[in-house]
Amino acid sequence: xxxxxxxxxxxxxxxxxxxxxxxxxxxxxxxxxxxxxxxxxxxxxxxxxxxxxxxxxxxxxxxxxxxxxxxxxxxxxxxxxxxxxxxxxxxxxxxxxxxxxxxxxxxxxxxxxxxxxxxxxxxxxxxxxxxxxxxxxxxxxxxxxxxxxxxxxxxxxxxxxxxxxxxxxxxxxxxxxxxxxxxxxxxxxxxxxxxxxxxxxxxxxxxxxxxxxxxxxxxxxxxxxxxxxxxxxxxxxxxxxxxxxxxxxxxxxxxxxxxxxxxxxxxxx
Amino acid sequence: xxxxxxxxxxxxxxxxxxxxxxxxxxxxxxxxxxxxxxxxxxxxxxxxxxxxxxxxxxxxxxxxxxxxxxxxxxxxxxxxxxxxxxxxxxxxxxxxxxxxxxxxxxxxxxxxxxxxxxxxxxxxxxxxxxxxxxxxxxxxxxxxxxxxxxxxxxxxxxxxxxxxxxxxxxxxxxxxxxxxxxxxxxxxxxxxxxxxxxxxxxxxxxxxxxxxxxxxxxxxxxxxxxxxxxxxxxxxxxxxxxxxxxxxxxxxxxxxxxxxxxxxxxxxxxxxxxxxxxxxxxxxxxxxxxxxxxxxxxxxxxxxxxxxxxxxxxxxxxxxxxxxxxxxxxxxxxxxxxxxxxxxxxxxxxxxxxxxxxxxxxxxxxxxxx
Numbered sequence: 088x089x090x091x092x093x094x095x096x097x098x099x100x101x102x103x104x105x106x107x108x109x110x111x112x113x114x115x116x117x118x119x120x121x122x123x124x125x126x127x128x129x130x131x132x133x134x135x136x137x138x139x140x141x142x143x144x145x146x147x148x149x150x151x152x153x154x155x156x157x158x159x160x161x162x163x164x165x166x167x168x169x170x171x172x173x174x175x176x177x178x179x180x181x182x183x184x185x186x187x188x189x190x191x192x193x194x195x196x197x198x199x200x201x202x203x204x205x206x207x208x209x210x211x212x213x214x215x216x217x218x219x220x221x222x223x224x225x226x227x228x229x230x231x232x233x234x235x236x237x238x239x240x241x242x243x244x245x246x247x248x249x250x251x252x253x254x255x256x257x258x259x260x261x262x263x264x265x266x267x268x269x270x271x272x273x274x275x276x277x278x279x280x281x282x283x284x285x286x287x288x289x290x291x292x293x294x295x296x297x298x299x300x301x302x303x304x305x306x307x308x309x310x311x312x313x314x315x316x317x318x319x320x321x322x323x324x325x326x327x328x329x330x331x332x333x334x335x336x337x338x339x340x341x342x343x344x345x346x347x348x349x350x351x352x353x354x355x356x
Numbered sequence: 357x358x359x360x361x362x363x364x365x366x367x368x369x370x371x372x373x374x375x376x377x378x379x380x381x382x383x384x385x386x387x388x389x390x391x392x393x394x395x396x397x398x399x400x401x402x403x404x405x406x407x408x409x410x411x412x413x414x415x416x417x418x419x420x421x422x423x424x425x426x427x428x429x430x431x432x433x434x435x436x437x438x439x440x441x442x443x444x445x446x447x448x449x450x451x452x453x454x455x456x457x458x459x460x461x462x463x464x465x466x467x468x469x470x471x472x473x474x475x476x477x478x479x480x481x482x483x484x485x486x487x488x489x490x491x492x493x494x495x496x497x498x499x500x501x502x503x504x505x506x507x508x509x510x511x512x513x514x515x516x517x518x519x520x521x522x523x524x525x526x527x528x529x530x531x532x533x534x535x536x537x538x539x540x541x542x543x544x545x546x547x548x549x550x551x552x553x554x555x556x557x558x559x560x561x562x563x564x565x566x567x568x569x570x571x572x573x574x575x576x577x578x579x580x581x582x583x584x585x586x587x588x589x590x591x592x593x594x595x596x597x598x599x600x601x602x603x604x605x606x607x608x609x610x611x612x613x614x615x616x617x618x619x620x621x622x623x624x625x626x627x628x629x630x631x632x633x634x635x636x637x638x639x640x641x642x643x644x645x646x647x648x649x650x651x652x653x654x655x656x657x658x659x660x661x662x663x664x665x666x667x668x669x670x671x672x673x674x675x676x677x678x679x680x681x682x683x684x685x686x687x688x689x690x691x692x693x694x695x696x697x698x699x700x701x702x703x704x705x706x707x708x709x710x711x712x713x714x715x716x717x718x719x720x721x722x723x724x725x726x
Contacts, residue, residue, distance in 0.1 A: 107533050150618045174621030181619070185465070187611035189666035197372040198612065201605055202621035208604075208669060210373040219370040231370055254620070 095162075096290050097147055097258055098123040102156035103314075104142060113154065116142050118314030120156070124258070127288045129281060131301035131322075134311035135335060140294045141182060143311065144260045147292070149173050160258075174202035178256035180247050182263050182294075186235045192246050193231040196221055199253030217253050224283060225249035226275070241272040248276065252283070259283075261293035265300065273297075277304045298326055298351055310334060323349060374670045382664050386677030390447070393681045397443045397688040398435055405431050414440070445581035445589075445645060446687040446698070447680040450652055452593050452642040454679020457653030458660075458671055459600055459635040462607045463628060464538050471639040471653040474545030474632075475522035478552035480643040483518025485559045485570050487511035511573070512585060512644040519640030522548060527632060535625060576649030576699025578687050585645045596638040597676055603631060604668035611666075649699040651706030652683055659713065 102120045105113030116139040124130060134140050145151040146158050149165045158165040161176070178199070186195070199221065200214045222228045225248040230238065238246060244264065251259060261280070265273040281304065283289050295301040301308055302322035310318040310325060312334045318325040331339045331351060339351045374382075399410040409428055413435045415421035423432075456471035464473065472478075487510045526548050530540045556574075563570055572579075606627045609617040614624045639653075656679045657671070664670055683698070686705070690698040 145615075148619055150615065170618065170623050171621040174619060177619070179616070179619040181613075181616055183613070184616050185611065185613045187608075187666055189661060193370050193372055194667060198609060198620065201609055204605060207602060215370060215372055218372050222370060 094126050096124050096126045096128075096160070098159045099143070099146065099153075100157045100159065102143075102146060102153045102158060104139075104146060104151060104153050106142075116314060117146075117153075120311070120314070120316055122309060122316050122319070124290055124292060126257075126290055127284065128307065129284050129291045129293075129305050130307045130309055131293050131295045131305035132309050132311060133295055133298060133301055138311045139314060140311055141262055144179065144262055144292070144294065147258070147260060148177055148179055171202055174254065176256055177258045177260065178251035178254040180251045180259070180261045180264050182266065184247060186243070186246075188236050190235050191231070192227065192233050192235055192238070192249075193218060193222070195235055195246060196227075196231075196249045196253050199250040202254060217255055218249075221249045221252035224252050224279065226279060240267040241269070244268055244272070244276060248279070256289070258290045258292070261291065263294050263296065265295065265297070273300060298331065302326055302349070302351075326351060374665075374667060378664075379670060382670055382674050383677065386674055386681070390677050390681045390684070393684040394443055394447065397446070397684045398439045400688060401434070401439055401691060403430075403434055405435060410435060441583050441586055442578050442581040442687065443684055444586055445578050446684045448586070448589055448593050449578065449642045449646045449649060450656075450683025450686075451597065451676040451680035452638045453649065453653035453683070454656035454660075454675040455597055455600060455672060456635040456639045456642075457679075458657040458668070458675040459607065459631055460653075461657050462611055462668065463631050463635070464542060465611065466538075466542065467658070468654075469542075470650075471635065471642075472648065474541055474636075475526045475548050475552070476519040476636055476639045476643060477648045478549035478556070479522025480515040480519035480640060481574060481648060482552045482555050482559070483514035483516070484511050484573050484644075484647070485556055485563075486518075487514040488566050488569050488573065489559055489563055512588070515647075516640050516644035519643050520636060522552065523632065523636040523640075527629070536628060572697055573647040574699075575697035576647035576702075577697035578646055578690075579695065579697070581645070589641045589645045592641045593638055596634045596641070600631070600634050600638070601672045601676075603627070603634075604672050607631065607668040607672070647697070647699065649683070649702055651702045651710070652679055652686075655706050655710050655713075656682060658710070662713070 099120050099122045102117055103115070104117045105115040108114050120143060122143070132140050132143065142151065146153055147160075147165075149158070149168060149170070152166065160168060160173070165173070196218050197210065197214060200210070200217060203214070203217075205211055219228075222231055225245045227242070227245040227249045230242055230246060233242075235243070235246060244267070248264070259280070264276055264280070268276060277300070280291060280293070284291050293305065295304070306321060308318075308320070308322050308325045309316050310330065317334065318330055328339050328341050328351070331337055338354045340354065342350045342352045344350060395407065395410055395414070398414070399405050399407050405413075405428065409431045412421075412424055412427055413432050416423045416432075417436050417440075453471050457469070460469040460471060460473055461467060463469075490510055526541065526545045527536060529548070530536045530544045532540070560567060560570055606617075606622055609620050609622050610624070610627065612620075617627075618624045657675055660671055660674050660678060664674055683702075686702050687698045690696050690701045693701065
């Protein structure tokens with residue numbers, strides 16, 4: 088199955104998108120985005136606030152339809168896919184999610200099984216297994232019986248990861264998964280996701296803000312700017328001081344650790 | 357981190373969904389309570405019939421069992437022609453309101469939501485009052501309160517159409533770019549309701565001798581319960597309840613927000629429309645045969661969510677059973693209290709109870725935490 092590993096799972100081809108405004112025109116966010124995700128890819132997506140990173144993720148789930156260009160998933164245009172069929176293959180860790188009051192963590196994780204539901208009321212053995220596996224993979228087994236509204240920020244994030252994993256997706260889209268997390272939780276969350284990708288061949292696209300974290304996490308970084316992917320490649324190729332200045336308007340210096348790892352250091356704020 | 361990678365071998369079973377035992381207790385218990393409430397409510401009244409005779413007559417009429425012949429004279433008529441239709445109406449109305457309230461609270465993700473919130477009450481009230489005042493409004497057409505359509509009074513028909521029509525209007529007005537944002541829906545419902553309420557007030561101002569009837573309708577009463585109304589309402593309510601209960605998964609997912617629900621495979625706008633239509637159909641049907649009875653549709657969902665949790669798999673059928681039980685008993689109370697409209701009783705008892713609940717429990721909170 089080595090051929091499968093190079094096969095394209097999802098692709099945006101010259102995708103343009105704008106949000107409708109009250110006056111009927113569209114506020115253009117993406118002008119012409121090309122991005123291809125091969126199976127097993129682990130890609131960090133970076134860019135300024137408002138550059139359209141979340142929009143790009145929503146186009147990949149088919150929740151938004153492109154104004155121009157095409158989004159393809161598993162070889163077929165996404166517009167041909169039913170919502171439910173997309174949900175069986177693509178899971179999202181959203182930036183924002185309202186947690187309903189009174190549900191236990193295991194019950195919420197079971198909601199991730201909704202696209203696979205076979206029976207009207209009952210849950211299946213497969214559901215129970217998938218929920219247990221997802222909880223374990225997200226490091227959230229100990230949270231199973233807790234009420235969701237009583238979780239700390241880090242625990243809550245593990246719950247969201249477990250919900251997404253319960254979907255048993257091929258493609259996992261993460262929208263700022265490290266938001267509100269301390270350094271230890273940022274590292275353990277990203278390490279867990281990378282391990283899943285290594286073990287299961289999960290394809291991952293993660294929106295990240297911390298460029299050094301992105302470089303440490305992903306073998307491939309794509310930069311979104313002015314509605315286009317302006318750079319796409321290994322962190323060393325992409326995250327140059329020049330690009331950071333052009334895209335973010337911030338001066339950084341390239342530094343090396345004693346063992347030779349590259350690091351972008353801010354000049355004084 | 358390594359520990360998290362492999363599931364511990366001592367993994368205890370993860371329980372998901374309500375257990376069968378728990379479902380049986382909640383729903384079976386609710387069914388027994390409801391049945392008991394129906395028998396008691398039928399037996400008790402200005403003429404006491406006795407539980408034994410009540411069961412005998414119900415068994416005879418509903419199951420074809422032979423009568424013992426020892427029943428009190430007139431028991432059959434009192435039970436079958438007078439009390440049973442009224443108690444069954446209470447059952448349908450209570451179950452329908454509690455179910456619709458549960459649906460709207462989840463759909464609008466708003467703890468203040470009740471079945472009437474997006475315009476059903478105001479639209480139905482205007483329709484019903486126009487019907488009650490038809491002799492004044494349209495004397496030339498000679499449409500009276502006694503006019504009927506398929507055996508239904510003009511009041512029922514106009515209330516039903518008014519409620520359903522208002523929600524359709526509110527929904528259509530709230531729609532922008534193919535989406536119906538919840539907040540827009542709530543605010544539009546409020547605005548449209550205000551306009552219609554002004555119409556109601558205007559009609560009441562000119563209502564003359566009809567004011568009493570109008571007031572009784574607005575308070576909500578089951579005094580006018582008839583078999584013919586039940587024949588209209590029961591199929592609509594049973595159908596909408598069944599179709600809502602099987603959509604429990606969609607309601608659970610919509611609690612997460614539109615985006616996450618879509619990512620879990622829900623066609624969000626379609627699901628919201630279907631749920632709104634079904635819940636409004638149930639509410640309009642209920643209102644047509646009982647007027648606007650308050651608090652049942654607000655309080656029952658909250659109490660149940662506290663008692664059995666927020667999972668709609670159990671919450672939806674439970675709201676039907678317990679809402680029905682509650683209103684059957686409340687209407688019994690209203691009859692015993694000299695025949696006051698049951699809506700007065702539910703407000704009198706329901707509102708203080710709700711306040712007590714709010715103060716006692718931390719868990720009556722927003723339906724969701726952002």
